[in-house]
Amino acid sequence: MSYVILDHETRSGCDLKKCGAFVYSQHPTTSLICVGYSIDSAAPKLWKPGDEAPQDLFDAIAAGAWVVAHNVLFERAIWENILTPQWGWPAVPEEQWFDTMASCARRALPLDLDGACRLLGLEVQKDDEGKRALMKICKPVKKTGEFPEDPVLYERVYEYNKVDVLAEAGLLRRLRMLTQSEMDIFRLNQRMNFRGLGLDLRFAADCQAVVDGAMGPLEARFEALVGCRAGQRDRFLEWIDERYGGFPNLTKEVVEEALEDWPLPDEVRTALELRGAITSTSIKKLEAMRNCVGADSRARGLVQYHGAATGRDAGRLLQPQNFPRGEVEMGKDENGDEIPPWEVLVPALQTRDPEFVGSLFGCPIAAVSAALRHVIVPAPGKLLVAGDFSTIEARIVLALAGQHDRLALIRKGADLYCDLASTMLGRPINKKEHKKERQAIGKPTVLGCGFGMGAPKFHKRYMKKEPFALAQSCVDTYRYDWAPEVPRLWYGLEDAAVRTVWDRKPQSYNGCTYAIEDEWLTCRMPSGRKLYYFKPRPCKKAMPWDPNDIRPGWTYVAKKAGRVQTIDAYGGLLTENVVQALARDLLYDRALVADREGFPLVLTVHDEIVSETDEARADPKVLQQIMEDAPRWAIDLGVPVGAECWAGDRYRK
């Protein structure tokens, strides 16, 4: 198969990082510096605006060559919005585009070109000087508003471009493309990114008006009280310390505990409450929305294919995967029926009156925060149809562990949280009469204990105010009574992986097969997909409970918290990885079908599918049917799959 490596260099007054490739490519000041390309490993060639059209490139594409770039959404946006309309370049069929970033993602490598090449030890020259040259000419000079025209810098950028083309070619040679099933998912991801999410900009402006109206007075009150701005953490801490000791920091956890339980002086309490509203960062999404929305009110390029090593997508730009859920109560209408919060929240915010919003919901900033996801709307004449899988990770971990009794209960319609609480308390628990037991014991234990969390962490995270013994009892119940097969799964996966890394021979456990492939440890899962762990190395490690108990273990290299780190692999982690990955495979198996059968996808959120479709076809029951029609591997594994779906004219939870 023939392939073309493509790399555009551009300049613009638009901020690519803030606005994303689509808005950037449509910005009037954006233009090409050059296009570098290499056909079938030939030496890179360069096209510059004004040059004759690169006929060899067009011929290769017309003959069906793959068109490959690193972060291909950028190249596609530039091609569609500049090269075709302004320079007459022919359209590239959707199926011909490919992205070396996707190849990196599949192998759990860093997604940036430099980082991936460096970690792989690929011999491509590093061109810092070229990069600096590009940085100098890609933005207008602040004072004049003109782009620098220094020919020396341009020549330097042309060289830089060639180096990048060669680096991408190196990546492609080393990593190759994707399996067919991953290619299908990659293409669905491209479609999603091109469709984008519709934004109700008018409502976003309403929200911003409420924020603007509320924020000034809040800031003024804080500054009058404390004498510094709310963002100045260290100065505020000093101020608190003069009035009340015992604040190690100002994390949410500490502040919440202080507000609830400590006998704070009134002024400290007031200042903390004010600061909470003022420093609320989620409302910055309103600005992000303005920045990355196109002329047609849609924001594109929001979902990174396989952004996490497990295969989950990552969010970009306005990051649609972490909208606050909001803690606005359901009100009741005159018949005593619950009113969905958005039906009150949205009209209230549309008044743009912070005091009115405050009178209904307490803090106007918190109300905006809760309403952020409602800015997402379908196109006129369409509806959002969406749904999520019910407690999917808890179900997958039980299935993978072979905990058949609990799976049978789920199939009979039992509620997992009630069932666990019942096991623990030794008496029947039901959803209606024992809300508290279900919520405070059943739910955290089912969700928290599947991946090896110990009692100390469990206590700290879920029941700080309860006796430690209760936390211990939850953890013990899960491990020894409720799902004893699950700990066996942790140890089984750990043992299989350790043996594979030490002996370099494949080992399986419960349908997961670890093997050494090239520079990776792979884990082939029941879904057929493989997880990758880069540079696995044997190591010896002391057990947490006894520093003298040294056992074989292994480490791998991955990007964590933004930088490359060596990570210690242990059973709970491996289990978590496989379970998260299987949930993703289930999601995309169904998403592909939904997309094909009348529910064009616009977003996925880990266990949730969001589609946008004509009002006439917007039947959530049909989507639910698609989602619950589990693939063969999930049925064989015994995963009970359930989905809850809805249709509506605003995004919601």
Add this chain to the structure above:
DNA sequence: CGGCAATGCGCC
């Protein structure tokens, strides 16, 4: 001023 690292916080 810009880049980088660390931290905090939102989601699943």
Add this chain to the structure above:
DNA sequence: AAACGGCGCATTGCCG
């Protein structure tokens, strides 16, 4: 006898 994980963005603080 066993340890939660997976993300990105905004902000602060530090460095050049």
